[in-house]
Amino acid sequence: MRAIAYSRYGGPDVLELVDLPEPKVGPDSVLVRVRATSVNPVDWKVRQGYLDGLMDAVFPVVPGWDVAGVVEKVGLDVPELAVGDEVVGYVRKDVVGGGTTAELVSAPVRTLARKPASLSWEEAAALPLAGLTAYQSLRRLGVTEGDTVLIHNAAGGVGSFGVQIAAAFGARVIGTASPARHEYVRSLGGEPVPYGDAMVEAVRALAPQGVDVVVDLAGGGVVATTPQVGTPDVRLGSVADADVAAHGGANFWVRPDAADLAALGDLVDAGLVKVQVARTFPLEEAAAAHDLSATGHVQGKVVIRVS
Structure with missing residues (x-):
């Protein structure tokens, strides 16, 4: 072959x-x-x-x-x-x-x-890999209807799935992205905010009470900003920062799982994830x-x- x-x-x-x-x-x-x-x-x-x-x-x-x-x-x-x-x-x-x-x-x-x-x-x-990474991360963080979720790197390969899947779960989604990709994040069902120093203020303007869930797909230490944007009971997970546990969160590594992959496929065929x-x-x-x-x-x- x-x-x-x-x-x-x-x-x-x-x-x-x-x-x-x-x-x-x-x-x-x-x-x-x-x-x-x-x-x-x-x-x-x-x-x-x-x-x-x-x-x-x-x-x-x-x-x-x-x-x-x-x-x-x-x-x-x-x-x-x-x-x-x-x-x-x-x-x-x-x-x-x-x-x-x-x-x-x-x-x-x-x-x-x-x-x-x-x-x-x-x-x-x-x-499979990118979609499952997003799906399993959101499931492990217990994302459900009524949650407000902040996804770092929302326009990336995993993040673009994460925005759509979280929205399919009934959550409100805020996502960090470069300005050139803000319209793309909106097209996925998310509310874009910038990276960097302006991020905290922008998230707080959209969610004054704080977000319920933070999903870090970017790395670079963004998990450290979680107390400034989250509720007191914020749930935090990262696939990109090994130090997330020091900030009260969990590390995620995507696992092969036939049932999860089938469920993800159902969301696709239902038109909820593109x-x-x-x-x-x-x-x-x-x-x-x-x-x-x-x-x-x-x-x-x-x-x-x-x-």
Whole structure:
């Protein structure tokens, strides 16, 4: 099978188009013929070795954890799926290695859900990791109808899902974003405020009693401002700041979860959550896709079309 792989940590130049053996399929896994995958910031951070202290790598590494494709083979004990089923998945395994930037991927059933019928392959590939990160963060913080939620980096890949999902849960959403992206945040159902020194005053003007929930998707120490914008009982979580616990919050790391992914797909098919694809690359241009993602200035997801 054709795949993108790297045999050492480094920049996008370590990515190569290679031919690899077909992956083996475990008893609780399926073989997916990949139609599309997407690039998330974690992909190029892993490629650069930033997660080496957390996860072992098995070289050559095929990058990517998002997948949209068709089940081609099922394991010995997989009653949930059948050959020909269209699926999406957040295929993160216990080691960094057999990823989704390839024509075929072996995916544990716990990582997969049926593809939302309303999405194209490219849109479906952009959903799992970023969408689940937002969905699980909001669920763990207990966001519900009547809450006021502040999302830092509301126009980013995860934040754009977070605004829509929180609104679907019945919450009022305020989101930090650069001025150029304020209209985009409004289009998602949020009320934009600026980054930086003006943020606290802007949030307080919109929510004088304070926000009920703060979701940090930006890092850079913004969790420290939470007492100035939150209620006395504010709930705080971060996917981007390891020091959040010192401010009374919790760290979140997205987990593969078939039920959560299915619930997210239901929100999509109900028209409550939309997926924006910024640009699509062919498999052989994966390095360019990584480069674009790493700029941090993409509105929507970067997708790689595989087959």
